[in-house]
Amino acid sequence: MSSINSIAIIGSGTMGSGIAQVCAQAGYHVFLYDINDSALNKAKVGIEKNLDTAVEKGKMTQNEKLESIKNILFTSKFEDLKADLCLEAILEKLEVKQDLMQRLAAQNSKDCILASNTSSIPITQIARGIPHPERVVGIHFFNPAHLMKLVEIIAGVETSDTVMDTAESLVLQLKKTPVKVKDAPGFIVNRVARHYYVEALKLLEEDVATLENIDALMESMGFRMGPFKLMDLIGIDTNFSVTSSLYEQFFYDPKFRPSRIQKQKVDAGHWGKKSGKGFYAS
Ligand SMILES: NC(=O)c1ccc[n+]([C@@H]2O[C@H](COP(=O)([O-])OP(=O)(O)OC[C@H]3O[C@@H](n4cnc5c(N)ncnc54)[C@H](O)[C@@H]3O)[C@@H](O)[C@H]2O)c1
Numbered sequence: 001m002s003s004i005n006s007i008a009i010i011g012s013g014t015m016g017s018g019i020a021q022v023c024a025q026a027g028y029h030v031f032l033y034d035i036n037d038s039a040l041n042k043a044k045v046g047i048e049k050n051l052d053t054a055v056e057k058g059k060m061t062q063n064e065k066l067e068s069i070k071n072i073l074f075t076s077k078f079e080d081l082k083a084d085l086c087l088e089a090i091l092e093k094l095e096v097k098q099d100l101m102q103r104l105a106a107q108n109s110k111d112c113i114l115a116s117n118t119s120s121i122p123i124t125q126i127a128r129g130i131p132h133p134e135r136v137v138g139i140h141f142f143n144p145a146h147l148m149k150l151v152e153i154i155a156g157v158e159t160s161d162t163v164m165d166t167a168e169s170l171v172l173q174l175k176k177t178p179v180k181v182k183d184a185p186g187f188i189v190n191r192v193a194r195h196y197y198v199e200a201l202k203l204l205e206e207d208v209a210t211l212e213n214i215d216a217l218m219e220s221m222g223f224r225m226g227p228f229k230l231m232d233l234i235g236i237d238t239n240f241s242v243t244s245s246l247y248e249q250f251f252y253d254p255k256f257r258p259s260r261i262q263k264q265k266v267d268a269g270h271w272g273k274k275s276g277k278g279f280y281a282s
Pocket residue numbers: 010011012013014015016033034035036039088089090091092096100117118119120140141142143233234235238242274
């Protein structure tokens with residue numbers, strides 16, 4: 001497997017934009033693609049803002065900022081996505097991810113690593129039917145991707161050890177902390193953390209406390225963000241998709257059942273920070 005010089009990131013939303021930023025800062029040639037032009041523009045503005053903050057805080061020079069920006073090609077042309085590694089950060093839907101992986105496989109060499117940032121879908125399912133499934137791997141960043149250190153690296157049933165090692169080296173180059181995990185719905189963090197959201201939503205449904213009080217209590221216990229603030233940051237639509245996916249993957253175990261309150265927020269387009277309104281106004 002060749003070493004990684006170029007990285008294509010598909011989906012420039014909450015996660016894709018942050019991942020593109022860290023890859024560009026580490027000197028990789030990055031292609032950042034989205035089907036939605038306004039998402040691409042928003043990503044560009046967000047990345048520049050994050051880099052400006054890093055300059056202000058003395059974490060990088062103005063020159064390093066400009067070099068990082070230069071490393072990213074923002075594109076809406078799928079044909080541009082020819083790279084050593086392609087990483088998808090699109091909708092949390094199996095069929096959509098598989099279709100994308102097929103199209104990426106068709107225009108890249110068999111050595112191109114196909115990575116997914118999925119939060120909940122087993123890598124084994126995403127890899128099924130993809131030519132050379134041994135190069136399909138999970139590289140799961142956490143939100144906000146430009147700040148959070150942990151990255152889960154997930155092996156599907158067919159993923160080769162070489163691809164796992166290459167993914168691990170890449171994450172180290174990004175100055176992050178890779179942890180190799182086996183394939184299971186939600187892997188480690190999202191499976192455990194799911195109950196942070198699910199139980200908080202149940203409390204709200206049962207009218208046990210207001211969401212503000214639930215957040216305040218959890219923060220006073222030492223959690224950095226209460227569950228409702230965190231859902232607004234993650235994206236209520238994405239968080240709902242992840243819970244729905246885990247519920248399905250665990251054969252409808254009631255402990256993962258999604259909340260009607262959350263579903264209604266999704267239906268209303270109140271998706272949190274990304275839409276300007278969620279559990280809180282932002
Ligand atoms: N938000 C989080 O906290 C978080 C954390 C870790 C992992 N993830 C995972 O990362 C992935 C992306 O989540 P997100 O929160 O960034 O979502 P998002 O909604 O913020 O962004 C998704 C982007 O993908 C684009 N898109 C959708 N379908 C596409 C396609 N077929 N081709 C190209 N672009 C497409 C959309 O236009 C959008 O800009 C999901 O799999 C999610 O589970 C999310």
